[in-house]
Structure formats: structure tokens, C-alpha cells
Amino acid sequence: MxxxxxxxxxxxxxxxxxxxxxxxxxxxxxxxxxxxxxxxxxxxxxxxxxxxIAEMGSNLFLVVPGATSSGGFSFGSGSVRTLTINDSYAVAELSSVRATAPVTSGTVQLNYAAKNWSTIVTGTTPDYFVVGKWKMESGTAFTESDLRSAARVAVLGSITAKNLFGDEDPAGKTVRIANRPFLVVGVLMAKGQSLTGRDQDDNVFIPITTSERQITGNQFPGSIRYMLVQGNSDDEMDLAELEITQLLRQRHRLATGKDNDFTVRNLTAIADxxxxxxxxxxxxxxxxxxxxxxxxxxxxxxxxxxxxxxxxxxxxxxxxxxxxxxxxxxxxxxxxxxxxxxxxxxxxxxxxxxxxxxxxxxxxxxxxxxxxxxxxxxxxxxxxxxxxxxxxxxxxxxxxxxxxxxx
Amino acid sequence: MPSLQTAHSTEPLIRIENLCKSYSLQDADGGTITNQVLFDINLAIYPGEFVAIMGQSGSGKSTLMNILGCLDTPTGGSYRLSDRNVATLSGNELARIRNQNIGFVFQGFNLLKRMTALDNVATPLLYAGIGREQSRKRALEQLRQTGLENFAMHHPNQLSGGQQQRVAISRALINRPPLILADEPTGNLDTQTSAEIMALFEQLNREQGITIVLITHENDIAAYAKRLIRLKDGHVVLDQTRESAS
Incomplete structure (x- = not known):
């Protein structure tokens, strides 16, 4: 058959x-x-x-200041402000590093017309948007010259923009941050939650110089909360980590045998x-x-x-x-x-x-x-x-x- | 019977020598009981013969029929069909012999209930490796010859007993086998229909020279055959040719 x-x-x-x-x-x-x-x-x-992970940006390191202790009592990570804007610039010069972005932050009240909104203000450099792969919904990011002149310009996260402006386009409008007028130069495209579940879109970004001098103030001038570092390539991540560590130890004048006063975290590992x-x-x-x-x-x-x-x-x-x-x-x-x-x-x-x-x-x-x-x-x-x-x-x-x- | 064998010049279609068949059963104590059904049967059936095998229940006639039909294997002796030793053949070769060389007709008709008469007749051709269309064409032709072309698309339960048995005979004939084995073919039929079916067997034997081996316990059915073999308790007790049979 x-x-x-x-x-x-x-x-x-x-x-x-x-x-x-x-x-x-x-x-x-x-x-x-x-x-x-x-x-x-x-x-x-x-x-x-x-x-x-792809949106977070690839080959990222997070460098945070180290812990300090007093009388056997540890204050935890970031309790001393050992990292500075200049550290960030120096790290950016390393051959295995593509770009860095120093970050300071604080909580502020924003006003526009009759509306107000409380959110996190992030002081950083224009490279932040490149390293974090942020795209603009409208307008542009602030520039190096804004940074140098500590201009009152702001880039809004999409949720912040929506809460203050509704359907209006915020670019070109003036918003009050901690009662000081800022020109909104751009709005970021929404990114959603980070891997840790934090909303990345409820945020306002201003030049780090402006932030330090006018908004958050600073106990230790020039110090930052953390810096984002983008390595050159996937293969050089270990090399980059080594170079960053060596450079920062050298800049912080740490003697051999002394612990680092900072921590380098590979974000790719977290993603894994x-x-x-x-x-x-x-x-x-x-x-x-x-x-x-x-x-x-x-x-x-x-x-x-x-x-x-x-x-x-x-x-x-x-x-x-x-x-x-x-x-x-x-x-x-x-x-x-x-x-x-x-x-x-x-x-x-x-x-x-x-x-x-x-x-x-x-x-x-x-x-x-x-x-x-x-x-x-x-x-x-x-x-x-x-x-x-x-x-x-x-x-x-x-x-x-x-x-x-x-x- | 030596006299019978010398009467034929050709080789026998079926040659059985010293054939024995016994069944082994396990009894309640785990021992083996051997039940011998056939004892030293010797038989030669030549092409064109019409043979009736008779015997009471338990005489071994069905067992003999199963062995002749390659549905069962003997436990002793030899069985040659068309000069091939059946005992040495594989399952596939036996299936092929059942398909090509033997046509079966049963008391209970044994049609496939879920198929039309036409598909029932065509199925042996499918197993012979012939395509469906070609098989159906030949099956319809076969049904026409048995006078059933108008019932081709009926299912078995829509046909009378006589019609079902004619379908079964058509199925047995479809591959043009030299041998037809009929096991009580009229057992479920009335006298009138039985006579019609037997007339059909007689015609096939006379006109097409098909060898027919018929198993029955009724004398008037056996009377259609030209040769009578009687079994009793597993032995052949009578083997006679009837000159008067037409």
C-alpha cells in the first residue's frame, strides 16, 4: 500500500x-x-x-564615591564627596573611554503658569545625553557653552513635561526651577522604567555648573554624586575598568595598600x-x-x-x-x-x-x-x-x- | 490417495505433508497443556479443483483452513502453496501471498463496516500498491460482474446478507487469485440465497478455473463440490472425488 x-x-x-x-x-x-x-x-x-539595556546605553560604568567611616562607624557608599567634575574630565581623556558624564542631583519644585511639580534635578554635562542614549522629543540638549556660562537652560523628561505643560510644547517656554526662571531648550523622549524599576522620565536636566551654583548648592565645590563612563568597546571593558581605577587612585593620591575611595561598577554585569x-x-x-x-x-x-x-x-x-x-x-x-x-x-x-x-x-x-x-x-x-x-x-x-x- | 494424485499431470496448488498443529496452554498450576488439533494431514489440491472440507465442530477444519490461508502456521510437517514452502516465509511475504494468491470468503462476511462496498472491494488493490483511482475503477468493474454495480456506494449495513457476501466474493476475486478459501460462506444465509452464492462459486470454478476450498458442515452445500474431504478429530477420514458433480 x-x-x-x-x-x-x-x-x-x-x-x-x-x-x-x-x-x-x-x-x-x-x-x-x-x-x-x-x-x-x-x-x-x-x-x-x-x-x-540597549536604551540604557552600552558599555557603561557607574563610578560612585567611596565610603567613609568615623570611629568604626561606616557612613556607607557616597558618604564622602571624593569624586569631582575634574575627575570626570580626566577619565574622559583615557584611551579606553569614549565619554563621561558627571552627575549631581537634588529635589526641586518646578512651576509653569498655575501648575507645579516636584522632581529630581540632575546637573550634568551635554555628554550625559550621548552616554545614556537619550533621544530628543523636541528641541535640543544644552551645549558646552551653556555649561561654561552656567546658563539657566533646562531639558525636561517626558513625564515632567507632561505634568507641567500638558499638550503644549515646552521647548522655548520658561519654567521656574526653585523660583529661578529657566529656558526649556528640549524635551526627552520617554524611556520607561530602568532595570531597577525607577521611572527615568520624571526628571529635569540642567548644566552641572548652573546646578552647583544656583540650585542645589554644594558643601564641597566641584564634587559630584556619581559619574557615568562609557567604554570604547565591549572587548576593552576590563582594561577600561583598570585604567579608570589607576587614574582615580593617582588623582586622589592614594598610597599603595590603601583602599579605593570610590567604586567602579560595570552596568553590563547588572544587565547580565x-x-x-x-x-x-x-x-x-x-x-x-x-x-x-x-x-x-x-x-x-x-x-x-x-x-x-x-x-x-x-x-x-x-x-x-x-x-x-x-x-x-x-x-x-x-x-x-x-x-x-x-x-x-x-x-x-x-x-x-x-x-x-x-x-x-x-x-x-x-x-x-x-x-x-x-x-x-x-x-x-x-x-x-x-x-x-x-x-x-x-x-x-x-x-x-x-x-x-x-x- | 495415490490414485488421485496420478490422475493429474500438473503440479499441485496445495501440497500438505505430515502436517500437525497443536496449541499450548498454561493451566492454573503454571504447567503446560498441549492440545493437538491436527494429526499428520497429507493432502494435495490441484489447480481447478472444487473441494469441500467437512467435519463436526472441533474436528480441526477451521484450523486447517487458517493454515491453508497463511493466517496461522503449522507446528509440524510442511505446507507448499504454488510450490513455495510457506513455513519459511516472513510475515511480509505471507501478507503478500494472502493479498495476491488467496481470496477469503467468511461466514460473517467480514466487510469493513465504515467503508462503501466499492472501497471494500478496492482495498486489496491498495495493499497491492495500486493507486486509489485505478483501484476504484477495477473494483467497480468487479462489482458489475457480480451484479452489484448499483450498490457500490452502499455501506455493508445497507445491504442484505446475500449482497454482502457477493461484495466479499468480489473482494476475494479482485486480485485474480488462483485460490479461494470459503469458510462456511452460507452459514448466515437463507436457503435461497445460499443456493445463489454456491451457484456463483460453481460458475467461478467452471468458467475461470479458480480453485475453491470450501469449509462447511452442511451436506447440501458440500454437494456443490467435486471432491469431499472429511475430517474427524484432526484426522482425514474420507477423501473422495465425485464423478457426478458438474
Whole structure:
């Protein structure tokens, strides 16, 4: 018997037992739908994290001032202002470093017309926007000359802009920061939450010089809260870390054997942790969903075993008129595989539909890849072959002698 | 019977020598009980013969039929079909012999319930590796010859017993086998229909020279055959050719 004829026989058997076929398929449908849904949620979470990392800027270091202690009492990281704007400029000259941005910050009240809003004011240099990969929604960032002249110019984060200006375009308007008039030169494009869950868009940026002299003031002139450093390339991250450490030790005149009075943190490493967490999450979700696929497969085996018993007479008649074992085996195996593949396709559609619903209602990013579709397909046919083989083998091993003669 | 064998010049279609068949069963104590059903059967059936095998229940006639039909294997002796030793053949080769060389007709018809008459007749061709379209065409032609072309698209449960048995005979004939094995073919039919079916067997034997081996326990059915073999308790007790049979 050729293959298409066997396919025809298997299809006929499936068609004639619609209810049984449908119920068996249900197991596969639920299993595949669950796998697709879980994988797409997991993949969505990973993509979201990767996007956040990419937006954060690549090859970043965060350099924070060190801790100080007095009488055995540690004040914690950043308790002394050992880093200065000049440190930041010096680090920027290193060959393994592309750019740096010194940062000071404080909380201020902003006013525009009748509205007011309290937020964080960040004093920095124009390089900050380059290092952090910020894009402008409107207007421009402030410039080096604004920095030198300590100009009263401000760049608003998108949430701050929305809260003060509503639908108006803030660029070119004047806003009062701590009761001093500032010209809004630009508004940043929204970035969403950082990896640590902090809203990055509720912010106002002004030149660090202006901030120091007019807004936050400074106990230790020239000192900064932290600096962002962007390395030249992925490969030179270790070298960059070493060079930054050496340069800062030298500038801070730290004797050999004395602890650093600053900390260099590689932000890529933090990103790796987040990526790993997301990866583990999708593996766990996939594993849970796979259990339902397994249960579906066992259901198929169950039904196929019943079906073989039910069809004993038919099988031996076929054998009497010339079916060999392979033809019987193939027919029953194909029945199982077809149930699985059809169930797989329906489950795939339902899974994608479910993922879409989740993305609509739960505001989660859902990613469906071609690989996932292929995996669901491969998995469902594998389940069909694996769980269909034993019943098919049993059917093919039937002996025609006994069942033929009696009704 | 030596006299019978010398009467034929050709090779026998079926040659059975010292054939034995026994079944082993486990009893309640875990011991083995051997139940011998056939004892030293010797038989030669030549092309074109019409043979009736008779015997009471338990005489071993069905076991003999299963062995003749390559559905079961003997436990001793030899069975040659068309000069091939069946005992040495693999499962696939046996399936091929059942498909090509033997047509089966059963008491219970044994049609595939979920298929039309046409597909039932076409199925042996599919197993022979012939395409679906071609198979259906030949099956329709076969049904026409048995007078059932108007019932081709009926399912078995829409047909009378006689019609079902004609479909079964069409299915047995579709691959043009030299041998038809009929196991109580009229057992489920009334007298009138039985006579029609037997007339069809007679016609096939006479006009197409198909060898027919018929198993029955009814004398008037056996009377259609030209040769009578009687089994009793697993032994051949009678083997006679009827000259008067037409």
C-alpha cells in the first residue's frame, strides 16, 4: 500500500470518530497553546529587558564615591564627596573611554503658569545625553557653552513635561526651577522604567555648573554624586575598568595598600543578571506548560490503545486481505500524528490569540518567534510519534487467526 | 490417495505433508497443556479443483483452513502453496501471498463496516500498491460482474446478507487469485440465497478455473463440490472425488 493510501485510511478513521478525535485533540490543543503562550510571555520579558539595556546605553560604568567611616562607624557608599567634575574630565581623556558624564542631583519644585511639580534635578554635562542614549522629543540638549556660562537652560523628561505643560510644547517656554526662571531648550523622549524599576522620565536636566551654583548648592565645590563612563568597546571593558581605577587612585593620591575611595561598577554585569533572571523565568514557564503537553500525549496513547482494541476485527480483516504489519503500523501511527499535528496547529492559533489578549489586557510585551512556532510543531509531532508508537505496534502485532471467525 | 494424485499431470496448488498443529496452554498450576488439533494431514489440491472440507465442530477444519490461508502456521510437517514452502516465509511475504494468491470468503462476511462496498472491494488493490483511482475503477468493474454495480456506494449495513457476501466474493476475486478459501460462506444465509452464492462459486470454478476450498458442515452445500474431504478429530477420514458433480 502506498503512503497516500495509508494517509487516506487514517483520515477516514479520524473523520468517522469525530467526537473521539476532537476530545483527544483537545489535550494537544491545550498543551501546545499553553507552551506557545508561556514561551511568548517569557520571550516578551527577555525582549523587554534587552530593550531597556540597549536604551540604557552600552558599555557603561557607574563610578560612585567611596565610603567613609568615623570611629568604626561606616557612613556607607557616597558618604564622602571624593569624586569631582575634574575627575570626570580626566577619565574622559583615557584611551579606553569614549565619554563621561558627571552627575549631581537634588529635589526641586518646578512651576509653569498655575501648575507645579516636584522632581529630581540632575546637573550634568551635554555628554550625559550621548552616554545614556537619550533621544530628543523636541528641541535640543544644552551645549558646552551653556555649561561654561552656567546658563539657566533646562531639558525636561517626558513625564515632567507632561505634568507641567500638558499638550503644549515646552521647548522655548520658561519654567521656574526653585523660583529661578529657566529656558526649556528640549524635551526627552520617554524611556520607561530602568532595570531597577525607577521611572527615568520624571526628571529635569540642567548644566552641572548652573546646578552647583544656583540650585542645589554644594558643601564641597566641584564634587559630584556619581559619574557615568562609557567604554570604547565591549572587548576593552576590563582594561577600561583598570585604567579608570589607576587614574582615580593617582588623582586622589592614594598610597599603595590603601583602599579605593570610590567604586567602579560595570552596568553590563547588572544587565547580565537581569537577562539571566528572565531566561530562567521563561524556562520555568516552558517547563510548566510542557507538563500539559505531556498529559495530552498520554491521553492520545490512552485513546489509541482503546481504538486498537475496538478495531481488532477491522485490523485482522485488513491483514487477511493482504495488509502487512508495516501498513497497519503506519496507519495507526499516522492517526496519532495527525491528531497531534492538527491539535498543534489549533493550539498554536489559540496560543497566539491568547498571547495577543494578554498583551492587550495586561500591558505586557509578548513576542512570538518563528522558532517557537517550529518548536510547537516539532514537539506535537514528536509527542504523536512517541505516544502513538506503542498502540500502533500493538495493532500490527495482532494475529489474524482468532478474531476472524467469530462475530 | 495415490490414485488421485496420478490422475493429474500438473503440479499441485496445495501440497500438505505430515502436517500437525497443536496449541499450548498454561493451566492454573503454571504447567503446560498441549492440545493437538491436527494429526499428520497429507493432502494435495490441484489447480481447478472444487473441494469441500467437512467435519463436526472441533474436528480441526477451521484450523486447517487458517493454515491453508497463511493466517496461522503449522507446528509440524510442511505446507507448499504454488510450490513455495510457506513455513519459511516472513510475515511480509505471507501478507503478500494472502493479498495476491488467496481470496477469503467468511461466514460473517467480514466487510469493513465504515467503508462503501466499492472501497471494500478496492482495498486489496491498495495493499497491492495500486493507486486509489485505478483501484476504484477495477473494483467497480468487479462489482458489475457480480451484479452489484448499483450498490457500490452502499455501506455493508445497507445491504442484505446475500449482497454482502457477493461484495466479499468480489473482494476475494479482485486480485485474480488462483485460490479461494470459503469458510462456511452460507452459514448466515437463507436457503435461497445460499443456493445463489454456491451457484456463483460453481460458475467461478467452471468458467475461470479458480480453485475453491470450501469449509462447511452442511451436506447440501458440500454437494456443490467435486471432491469431499472429511475430517474427524484432526484426522482425514474420507477423501473422495465425485464423478457426478458438474
Amino acid at each position: 502506498n503512503f497516500t493510501a495509508i494517509v487516506g485510511e487514517a483520515l477516514r478513521a479520524l473523520r468517522q470518530n469525530r467526537l473521539r478525535t476532537g476530545l483527544t485533540m483537545l489535550g494537544m490543543i491545550i498543551g501546545v497553546a499553553a507552551v506557545v503562550l508561556m514561551l511568548s510571555i517569557g520571550q516578551g520579558a527577555r525582549t523587554k529587558i534587552n530593550e531597556t 543578571v537581569a537577562t539571566n533572571a528572565a531566561k530562567i523565568m521563561s524556562i520555568v514557564l516552558g517547563a510548566i506548560a510542557s507538563v500539559s503537553l505531556l498529559v495530552g500525549g498520554i491521553g492520545i496513547m490512552n485513546i489509541m490503545l482503546v481504538s486498537v482494541t475496538e478495531c481488532t476485527r477491522e485490523i485482522v480483516i485488513r491483514m487477511a486481505i493482504g495488509a502487512n504489519q508495516r501498513a497497519i503500523l503506519t496507519q495507526f501511527l499516522l492517526e496519532a500524528v495527525m491528531i497531534c499535528i492538527m491539535g498543534g496547529i489549533i493550539g498554536l492559533v489559540l496560543g497566539i490569540g491568547g498571547a495577543w489578549l494578554v498583551s492587550q489586557f495586561a500591558d505586557m510585551l509578548i513576542v512570538i518567534t518563528l522558532g517557537m512556532v517550529g518548536l510547537a510543531f516539532l514537539f506535537s509531532s514528536a509527542v504523536g510519534i512517541f505516544f502513538g508508537f506503542y498502540p500502533a505496534k500493538k495493532a500490527a502485532a495482532l494475529k489474524p487467526v482468532d478474531a476472524l471467525r467469530y462475530e
